[in-house]
Amino acid sequence: MPGATMGLSRETLALNGGLVIDPSTKAIAPNVSMSVNNVLTPGDGAFSADGVDDLTALPFLYARWTNPTVRQLEQRLAALEATDDAVATATGVAAIGATFLTFLKKGDHLIVSDVCYAGANELARRILPDYGIEVTPVNMSRTEEVAAAFQPNTRLVHCESPCNPILRLTDLAAIAGVARRHGALMSVDSTLATPVATQPLTLGADLVIHSLTKFINGHGDTLGGVVCGRKELVEKIRSRAGVYLGASMPAMNAWLILRGIDTLFPRMRAISDSATKIATFLQGHPAVAAVAYPGLPSHPQHNLAKCQMDLFGGVLTFQVKDPATMARKLAAHLKVAHYAFSLGHQRSIVVLLDTQEMMKSTYGLTGEQLADYRRFAGDGVFRLSVGLEATDDLIADLDQAINA
Ligand SMILES: Cc1ncc(COP(=O)(O)O)c(C=O)c1O
Known part of the structure; x- marks a missing residue:
């Protein structure tokens, strides 16, 4: 199998990891295997001599577990994350939910980032306690506070880096x-x-969890999620999430995401380069009060970013004096970028995330945690997800819309 060879660079694994050339057609693109189930034959583990069937020995049984196209995606993502297994899910939220519901049970304790993707934070804080799971939100940039939050029943720590939306x-x-x-x-x-x-x-x-909906697919045309890790952990998630939660990835989505991953490295390099230039431009703009981007020396954790990030990514935030008026201006006047939620597409997207609204709808932070949030986000941030348009066009577009 291409990609199985040890020592290939991740850039090559993004193209070849998990790829299976169909033996009958020798097609160079992965097949889309739409079949929900697979024929059982004597000798394949379904019919054992002692009468005890071992269905887990079958490579493919039923598409809710996995399917041949989804499996190629899972193996490619496992290769990219330098591990031996991955389970794909219908959405990023399903991957987070499957992780929580596999490794936490009644009486257990979860430490979750006080700021992370809204769906994950709300699931942790609002839903898990209904099932008898204790949850402590902690600012994950304060390692000593994370250490202090541990209890004898702590089973899982869940974080994001950089975290959405404030890029801490x-x-x-x-x-x-x-x-x-x-x-x-x-x-x-x-x-x-x-x-x-x-x-x-x-x-x-x-x-490691990804919403594949974002940069990994990169084209804004399919939902998906994945959890990658050691086989014994991933198997636990698959056997709970695949069997009982049912948020499995459809084959066509896996095929689209595989095609997206083919260009992940050059896309992310171009996007990150462009994001650095746009962040620098915005930092010097008279209407912009603050910019957060891990690649800027002004980011309070720039040194950490240099240690644990090979590039600084496609998302930056900026603040202005009157965000509500600016939001209307951007929505009305942007011609290249779009004013919309979500991120990680080939086209640039910007949206206002108002701090008060975020506190009401999602985080509910108070005291020191709110002060820490505001250090990165003030009254609200415009989250800009940079796409693949020419950088100069994006800068000119933002400039004319900000000045309109
Ligand atoms: C960091 C992060 N994780 C997870 C998700 C959820 O992904 P999905 O929309 O694929 O469920 C999102 C969506 O915005 C996200 O930004």
């Missing part, structure tokens, strides 16, 4: 060390970093 970083190796000392697992949502920038498993995390 977590020292992944430090938190992994703390989690390991307490015998807890650590999951990292690495959607904003992508495997091109950061490989959390090599820094000591146990599980």
Whole structure:
């Protein structure tokens, strides 16, 4: 199998990892295998001599577990994250939910980043307690506070780096060390970093999660999620999530995402380069009060970014004096970028995330945690997800819309 050879660079694995050339047609593009189930034949584990069937020995049984196209995607993502297994899910949220519901049960304790993707934060804080799971939100950039939050029943620490939407970083190796000392697992949502920038498993995390909907597919035309990690952990997720939660990835989505990953490295390099130039431009713009981007020396954790990110990614934020008026101006006047939610597409997207609204709808932070949020986000940030348009066109577009 191409990509199985040890020692290939990740850039090559993005093209060849998990790729299976169909033996009958020798087609160079992956097949889209639409079949839901597979024929059972004597000798394949379904019919054992002692009458005990071992269905887990079959490579493919039923598409809710996995299917041949989805499996190619899972193996490619495992290769990119330098591990041996991955389970794909219908969405990024399904990957997060499957992780929580596999490794946490009644009486267990979760430490979750006080700021992370809204869906993950709300699931942790609002839903898990209904099932008897204790949840403590912590600012993951303060390693000592994470260490202090551990309880004897802490089973999982979940973080993001950079975190959506304020782009604060977590020292992944430090938190992994703390989690390991307490015998807890650590999951990292690495959607904003992508495997091109950061490989959390090599820094000591146990599980890495991506919303494939974002940069990894990169074209804004399919949902998807994945959890990558050691086989024994991934198998646990697959056997709970695949069998009982049912949020499996459809084959066509896997095919689209495989095609997206083919160009992940050159896309992320171009996007990151462009984001650096746009962040620098915005920092010097008289109407812009603050810019956050891990690649800017002004980012409070720029040194950490240089240590754990190979490039600085495609998302930056900026603040202005009167965000509500600016939001209307951007929505009305942008001609190249779009004013819209989500991120990680081939086209640039910008949206206002108002701090008060975010507190009401999602985070509910108070005291020091709110002050920490405001240090990165003030009254609100415009989150700009940079696409593949010419950088000069994007800068000119932002400039004319900001000045309109
Ligand atoms: C960091 C992060 N994780 C997870 C998700 C959820 O992904 P999906 O929309 O694919 O469920 C998002 C979506 O915005 C995200 O930004």
